[in-house]
Amino acid sequence: MTGSRATPTMDAPPLLDIENLAVGFRTGTEDASMPLQGVNLRVPRSSRMSLVGESGSGKSLTAAAVIGMLPEGAEILRGSIRLDGEELLGASKRRLRDLRGPQIAIMFQNPRASLNPVLTVGGQIAEVIRTHSDAGRRDSHLRAIDLLDQMGVPDARRRAGDYVHQYSGGMAQRAALAMALSCQPDLLIADEPTTGLDATLQQQVLELVVEQVTDRGASLLLITHDIAIARQTCERTAVMYAGRVMESGPTASVTSSPANPYTTALLRAFATVDEGRMYAIPGTVPTLLDPLVECPFASRCPEVGEECRDGVPELRTIADREVACVKA
């Protein structure tokens, strides 16, 4: 549809550029915490990037910061988020609202809960279309039906008038995708989009997301805790831990020859799940109450050395990727 997009090259300015993003909670002095400790992440145009990490590593919070919808009590401490060169931090509410839909769209886990139970599915998609264009009621509904059809919802004309409780889990996810893509976003953020779906459906939904995003020339930022999903869907992967990106680069090389010991440990944990045994990374995730003063993985790292305690390692470009480890 938008064939005029430039072909992606690594040198072109990225579509999404997150630099040194730190987010803290100031819910009273007691529980003040700093869950994002300086995130650096770049998503090139027309590419697919996965953001993997354990629960609590800050993946979803990063996404929330990008769409300007941080939870109550959270605030940006420093950093920058640029979308297509435009700084999003400090942008007006109005501007952010205009961006959501036509430029960035997000789909959350649990698609059934993501759709309003008392509005028709088609009506909700049509409203998003009307919000961001001057399409009329009839026109927007026709486009909603068309989108549902493209997402593989059978008998879309009739199904558009149904409510979400009449949809199966897989169909609801297709409808949620239709809604997210309704305004041709440049960037689709999918936050654990297949959690709760069975394996076959998961496969279908992922394939659909990849196909639709690619067809539209858009970029995908897929948030997942499952490295297998990252491998399947995204050419690039960033690994997050303790509110920082530890390593990022082409998925194939990150997952086959990790350069950060944390990535190695995470991959090992996944590999042993497949073998039926569990490998647990020794130690615990640090509690992020204050700014880090050393490598967050230092206390658990098998390769830790003195130099790991001398400040937080920054991402450095090494060969085809970026790594935040002084030993790499």
Added chain:
Amino acid sequence: MHLAVYVLRRLAYMLVALFGVSLVAFVVTRLLPGNPAYMIVGVMADESTVIAVTERLGLDLPIHEQYFRYIQQLASGDLGDSWRTRNPVTTDIGARWPATIELGSAALILALGWSVPLGIVSALRRRSFSDRLANALSGFGVSIPEFFLGMILLLVFFATLEWAPPALGRTLGDVPPHTTGFYTIDAILAGDWEAFKAAAVQMILPAVTLAVTVGAPMVRVTRGFMRETMASHHIRSARALGVPERSIVLRHALPNVLLPVSTMGAIMYGYLLGGTVLVEFVFARPGIGKYAIDSISESDFAPVLAAVLLSALSYLVVYLIMDILHFVIDPRTRT
């Protein structure tokens, strides 16, 4: 499910429920100490007169036979007679229930009018002025007894400021020609502005009293559901796609909130229609609640039973209407 089938089933269920209520109420009133025959004949009568009256009323029969007679009466639309007023109960109730319905409806409209908007606005802005106001008003309304609030209002607006008329029944003006039994509506239908005013001013204080006490829990419920809805995933999703806040509140959140809130409103309306004894007493309004209490204290069984049945019937009818409305509004009930 088809609406007609649903309604028929509910009506059948209603009959069963009423039957149960009548049974319990009948047994309880008969178990109360005191033989109405003594009250009817007076203290000077001799024993044979008492026995004669007891037999005439059928009070000497076994209780199940008495109940069977009562049900037969009910089936023919006869609620029995009140020996206290010497009228058929249907006549008494026909004169009093409109007063209760009129007041209850006015109170419900007032209650919904202040509690739902306040609940919604306070949910949207935590710790704002409206949130504090909602806390204060609902706390006040929940904790103050109706009769006490009624007395305070009378003290302030009648005794001190003299803005309100004395609380003496339903109107101090002309009684409008009987059409519906509701004085305010009848006055409007007759085009009698003075009669309308006279009837309406008599309702203001009791209606406000009830609106405060009935509205108070509704503020909390509305605010609770609104907060919950605004924090739900579908609201977050709609926001994440740039849907404007106005539509988020009015189109996306409000219908989800009004469903449970309307159920609560129905419960309150059922309560109001059954007669609000204390408020009717304080404001000397001849409604169904006052009728029931006056009857209980004189062992006048038929009106008491009738009041209990009517109260149950009001709840059941209001619930049925509410459920039909939900059936139409809420897509989830339709499949």
